[in-house]
Amino acid sequence: xxxxxxxxxxxxxxxxxxxxxxxxxxxxxxxxxxxxxxxxxxxxxxxxxxxxxxxxxxxxxxxxxxxxxxxxxxxxxxxxxxxxxxxxxxxxxxxxxxxxxxxxxxxxxxxxxxxxxxxxxxxxxxxxxxxxxxxxxxxxxxxxxxxxxxxxxxxxxxxxxxxxxxxxxxxxxxxxxxxxxxxxxxxxxxxxxxxxxxxxxxxxxxxxxxxxxxxxxxx
Amino acid sequence: xxxxxxxxxxxxxxxxxxxxxxxxxxxxxxxxxxxxxxxxxxxxxxxxxxxxxxxxxxxxxxxxxxxxxxxxxxxxxxxxxxxxxxxxxxxxxxxxxxxxxxxxxxxxxxxxxxxxxxxxxxxxxxxxxxxxxxxxxxxxxxxxxxxxxxxxxxxxxxxxxxxxxxxxxxxxxxxxxxxxxxxxxxxxxxxxxxxxxxxxxxxxxxxxxxxxxxxxxxx
Numbered sequence: 195x196x197x198x199x200x201x202x203x204x205x206x207x208x209x210x211x212x213x214x215x216x217x218x219x220x221x222x223x224x225x226x227x228x229x230x231x232x233x234x235x236x237x238x239x240x241x242x243x244x245x246x247x248x249x250x251x252x253x254x255x256x257x258x259x260x261x262x263x264x265x266x267x268x269x270x271x272x273x274x275x276x277x278x279x280x281x282x283x284x285x286x287x288x289x290x291x292x293x294x295x296x297x298x299x300x301x302x303x304x305x306x307x308x309x310x311x312x313x314x315x316x317x318x319x320x321x322x323x324x325x326x327x328x329x330x331x332x333x334x335x336x337x338x339x340x341x342x343x344x345x346x347x348x349x350x351x352x353x354x355x356x357x358x359x360x361x362x363x364x365x366x367x368x369x370x371x372x373x374x375x376x377x378x379x380x381x382x383x384x385x386x387x388x389x390x391x392x393x394x395x396x397x398x399x400x401x402x403x404x405x406x407x408x409x410x411x412x413x
Numbered sequence: 414x415x416x417x418x419x420x421x422x423x424x425x426x427x428x429x430x431x432x433x434x435x436x437x438x439x440x441x442x443x444x445x446x447x448x449x450x451x452x453x454x455x456x457x458x459x460x461x462x463x464x465x466x467x468x469x470x471x472x473x474x475x476x477x478x479x480x481x482x483x484x485x486x487x488x489x490x491x492x493x494x495x496x497x498x499x500x501x502x503x504x505x506x507x508x509x510x511x512x513x514x515x516x517x518x519x520x521x522x523x524x525x526x527x528x529x530x531x532x533x534x535x536x537x538x539x540x541x542x543x544x545x546x547x548x549x550x551x552x553x554x555x556x557x558x559x560x561x562x563x564x565x566x567x568x569x570x571x572x573x574x575x576x577x578x579x580x581x582x583x584x585x586x587x588x589x590x591x592x593x594x595x596x597x598x599x600x601x602x603x604x605x606x607x608x609x610x611x612x613x614x615x616x617x618x619x620x621x622x623x624x625x626x627x628x629x630x631x632x
Contacts, residue, residue, distance in 0.1 A: 205458060208483050230501055230515075232451040234462035240423060241453035241460050243497040245519050264427050282449055282604075287625065291543055291554045292561040296449075300464050324510055334595050335510045342511040364612045376553050377619050378612040381628055385501075386569045388601040396597050403596050406506065407528040 204304060205357040212326040215358035219252075224299045225250045225279055226359055227411050229327045235269045248277070249319065249326035255303060255351045256310070256319040266347045270309045277303045277351060284382040288365035289374035295361060297380060301331065303356040307349040319348045330405030385411065423523060424576040431570060434577035437472075443518045443577055444469045444498055446630050448546045452476065453495035454488045467496070468538065468545035474522060474570045475529070475538040485566045489528045496522045496570060503601040508593035514580060521597035522575040526568040532623065537569045549624030 199216055201207070208216030215221060231248045234241055244265050249256045255277055257267045269275050283297040310316045317338070324332045339345070365378050387409045390402045418435055420426070426433030434440060450467045453460055463484050470474045474496060478485045488494050502516040529535045536557070543551045557565070584597050606628040609621045 208480055209481060230546075232453075232462050232464075232497060232499070234451075234453040234460035234495075236455050236458070236460050239455070240493050240523060241455050241495045242523075243451050243453035243462050243495045243521070245451075245497065245499040245517065247515065260428055262428060271520050273460050276453075276462045277458045278449070278451060278464065280449065280464040284607075285547060285628075287547070287550065287554075289555050290557075290561070291539065291551065292565070294543065294550070294554070296466065298464065302462070304459060304461075308620040311610075317560065320510070324513065328504060328506070328513075328600075331506065331513075332510065335506075335513070336508050336590055336593050336595075338509075340513050342509070346511070362612070364614070371555055372614055374555050376555075377622050377625065378615050380610045380612075381547075381625050382607040382610065383604050384607055385602050385606040388503075388603055391583070391599045391601065393434065393599075395583070395591055400596050402598075408602050409504075409600055 199356070201357045204357050205302060205355055207359050208312050208355055213359045213361055215360050221301055221356060221358045222250065222282060224301050225255070228279045228281050231277045231279045233265065233269070234278070235265065235273060237268055239283065247323060247327055248279070249323040251322050254352045255353060256323060256348060257307070257321055257351070258320060258346055258348045261345055261347045263347065266349060269307050270347065270349060272306050272308065275305065275307050275351065282383055284380045286365050287378050289367045289371040289376055289378050293365055293367050295365065297362050299358060299360045301356065301358045303351060303353055305351050305354055307351045310348040310350050313343070314342065316348050319350070320346065322359070328405060328409070330403070332404065418575070420576045421574050424521060424574055426578050428575060432578045432580055434579050440520055440575060440577045441469065443500060443520050444474070446453050447498045447500050450476070450496045450498045452484065452488070453497070454484065454492060456487050466542060467498070467544055469544040470541050472572045473630065474572060475542060475567060476526070476570070477539060477542055477565055477567045480564050480566045485568060489566065489568060491525050491527065494524065494526050494570065501602055502581065503599045505584045505598050505599050508586045508590040508595055508597050512584055512586050514584065516581050518579045520575060521527060522570060522572055524570050525576055526570045528595065529567040529569050532562070535562065535567050538569070539565065546592045547624060547628070549622070
C-alpha cells in the first residue's frame, strides 16, 4: 500500500482544504486513538447513523454486533456505508463569533462492508476489537464460546477510499479583530477515565487490574 | 407537543428494547449535554456521515456552516437526513468477553432540514449555537456582521421522528459466569476540560473568563 493515497472526488476535503489529511499513517493514528465510530447506511432512501465500536487491522476496519442487529443485517449484503471517527480536541475561541471553531480530528471511510465468515478471522477480529478498546482484557476474561460466536456478526470494511480532516492550534481571527478586547485561545477537551466502579455482585476485595487503573487512549 | 412520542418503525429500538427511550424530556437532556452531532445524508446513493456542532431550541435542532459547505448545500433542499448525538459514559467489563459493553446515551433524529431564511431567526440560531457550546461567550465576542451572516448557512430540523438508546449500570453476566475469577465493573469516561491555552497573539495578562475556567457540560 502506498503511504499516501489520493483522495477521490467523494473524499477530498473541499472546504478548508488545508485541513485535509490523506497520509495513511496519520489517518491510522486517528483511527487507533478512537474506538467509537458512526456508521452511515441507507434503508428505503433514509440515511441512518448509528454509533458502534470498531477495531483496525492493517488496511481494514472491523465492526461487530448482534447477528440480529438491524444495522448489521442491512449493511452485510454489500450496500455502501460510511464510517466516521471523530476525536474532539477543544473549543477554539476567536475574537469574532464568526471565527470560533473546534479543534478536532475526523476520519471518513467509504466502502462496502462484508461479513467475516471464516471462523479464525472472526475470532481474531473479536479479539482485535476487544484489545483495541481495552488492551489486556482478552486474556483475563472468559472467551467466547460457539453459541456466542454464532450470535455475533463481524463485518470487515477495507480502508481504500478515505480522508481525514484536522484542525489544531490557536484561533485565526481577521487581522482587524486582533485588537478586540476579549480573551482568545483554546479550551482543550479530553476524554478522561474516572475511578473504576466495582460490579456490586463482585467480591469487593478483588483488585482493579492495571489495564483499567492506568487506562489511556494515547499511544 | 406531547411529553412522550411514539417511535415510528424507523426509530423504535429493536435490539435491547429495554434501552429505548422516547420521552422528550430525557431525549432533550441528552441533546443539551452534547454539542457535536453526526449528520447522515445520501449523495448519489452513497451515505456520508459528517461531524458538526448543533444547538436545540424547543422542538428544533439547528446546525450551521459555511454557505459553500458541500454538506449544507446537499441537505438544504429537503433531502432526508439523520442526526445522531452520542455521549459515551464508560466501558463495561463483564466476566465474559461476550457481555462486555459500553455505557452510553445516543439520540437519533430523522427528518428533513430546511434553510433558515429569516434574518432574525438566523441570527437567533447562531446565538443559540454559540450559547449551546459555550454559554456566556456571545456577549463577550465581536458579533457577526452582514458579510459573515451571508457566508453562513443555518439549517433547521424539526425533532419529530426520534428515539434515544441508553445503557447504564454494571455489567450483566450470564448467571454461571458470576463466579469467574476476574475483576468486573465499569470504567467511567468523561469529557474533561483542560487548562485553557492563551492565543499567542493575545496580551498574556488578559484573564481567562469564568465561562472558560469553569466550563462544564453538566447542567
